[in-house]
Amino acid sequence: MTEKQPVIIELNMKKIARLNFWLTIGFIVFFTIIYKLIYGQTNFSLLAMLAMAVLYIIFIVLHEVFHLVGFMIFGGAKFKELDYGINLKLGIAYATTIKPMTNSAMKKALLLPFWTTGILPTVAGLYIGSFTLVITGALLIAGAVGDFAMYKELRPFPNDALVKDDPELPKLYVYETRV
Incomplete structure (x- = not known):
């Protein structure tokens, strides 16, 4: 069995931040409209804003935990x-592992927080x-960008390819093996 050099996947954080900004606005507008159609009002207040800020911080932590x-x-x-923490230089929270895992496992681990801290709270x-x-759920849906x-970058690789997470940067190393 021969091992090839890894394919390096590195995200463009400026592009991701721009997309996150527009998705955040879009999801807030979309879910506000849905909420108003269901309930006729948004019951928005200063106290609701404070609760949203607190929930948002809690959900960001939970996102990384998931x-x-x-x-x-x-x-x-x-x-x-x-390992987990906050990268102040990049302005992001992160969760990582030193253990390489299959592409299939990594893709599932990447999307688990989207469902648990984005979709589930929004539906609830x-x-x-x-x-x-x-709205807090909508923010976390956009935050999963x-x-x-x-x-998306991992999709072209076979499910059994090994993926190693970079411990400091939003970067993945994909190792394909050939028989």
Whole structure:
């Protein structure tokens, strides 16, 4: 079996930030319209804004925690192989693992937070009539744009290719093996 040099996937953070900005506006407008169609009003207030800010911070932390959970569940990473934090230079929160995992496992771990901190709170907020929860979920849906960008870059590779996460940068190393 011969091993090729890794393919390096590196995200353009300026492009991701611009897309995140426009998606955030779009999702806020879209879900505000949906909420108003269902409930007739948005019950928006200063207290709702404060609650939204607090929930947003909590959900960002949970977003990264769910990446870690995904690394363990889908990729078999052990707790000691995980790391998380905030990269102040890039202005992003991150979760990473030193354990290489299959492309299939990495793609699942990348999208788990989208469902748990974006879609689930938005749907729950629409169901229970919480505009604060709907908009916070919408912010996290838009915030998953970097995860979707990495997912998109991983799609051309076979599911059994090994993917190594860079511990400091939004960068992945993909190793394909040939028999």
